[in-house]
């Protein structure tokens with residue numbers, strides 16, 4: 001189905017008069033639709049190869065955004081999805097080709113891929129912390145687990161061990177050091193999952209893609225408006241979201257830097273993010289706050305073992321640009337985890353100091 005016919009399936013204000021490609025996402029196709037009454041909408045075709053259940057995905061996204069919009073006066077505090085013309089309350093249209101579409105209000109603002117200053121990174125922390133806080137009373141267990149066991153590190157290890165045992169691509173011999181490093185740390189890496197199962201850490205709504213470029217900034221003030229890309233919203237632990245931001249954003253090198261010795265944790269950026277996150281995520285328990293460094297460490301280890309497993313399997317999950325791309329990524333992530341081990345006490349001290357200052 002064409003783009004404009006798909007747009008007609010939603011309850012827009014006015015008739016579409018312009019349609020342009022929009023954004024630069026790698027997963028979904030995105031368009032901006034303008035109508036004759038001057039309204040602007042974002043129309044997206046959901047990538048069905050990545051997301052197998054767009055209906056559940058949209059149910060999650062709509063449930064959390066509706067919840068936020070009921071509590072926040074600023075209409076830009078959460079995306080506003082537009083219902084379809086079906087009048088069945090659905091927010092997702094399936095066209096005759098089996099493609100799924102959704103639409104939301106365009107509210108302006110902009111996103112950045114790289115922070116221009118520390119303040120941009122701080123604003124992303126404010127946004128993801130606020131997301132936690134605004135959803136603190138949301139019944140997280142009512143959300144669909146759209147990617148089951150996504151951060152179940154126990155299960156990630158099980159899968160890694162299975163791939164090592166099968167060694168389908170005969171690559172185990174080339175990753176002996178990385179395998180040993182990962183297996184040596186299994187117990188620590190699985191500790192958050194145990195705390196989730198025992199209830200020591202509360203089940204929360206998690207975003208699961210807490211990168212800077214998923215935060216919408218105000219054009220004038222450059223302050224965070226809301227978080228975007230709710231495709232991986234699921235029940236989980238607050239420290240997953242914190243941890244993944246640190247893994248990606250407080251690192252001194254790219255995720256796939258070829259020289260792993262360039263990959264370190266930037267303690268200054270770690271503090272910047274901690275400060276922003278704790279300034280808004282005020283509903284976290286003391287235990288959750290204490291586990292923030294562990295969240296950063298485990299998200300990094302987990303990502304490393306996911307790349308490792310995919311390398312052993314012959315690069316089936318992550319897109320790769322060259323033969324050893326997943327092994328390079330794995331080494332770089334494990335180097336970051338190793339550096340966190342060296343800086344462990346500093347990480348603990350920073351979290352304790354910032355928490356003391358902001359929470360008393």
Ligand code: GN1
Pocket residue numbers: 209232255303
């Ligand atoms: C994938 O596609 P992207 O970059 O948003 C992955 C994350 C990994 C990340 C590592 C659904 O995210 O979990 O941390 O790659 N997303 C999924 O680069 O598997």
Ligand code: MG
Pocket residue numbers: 209229
């Ligand atoms: Mg993503």
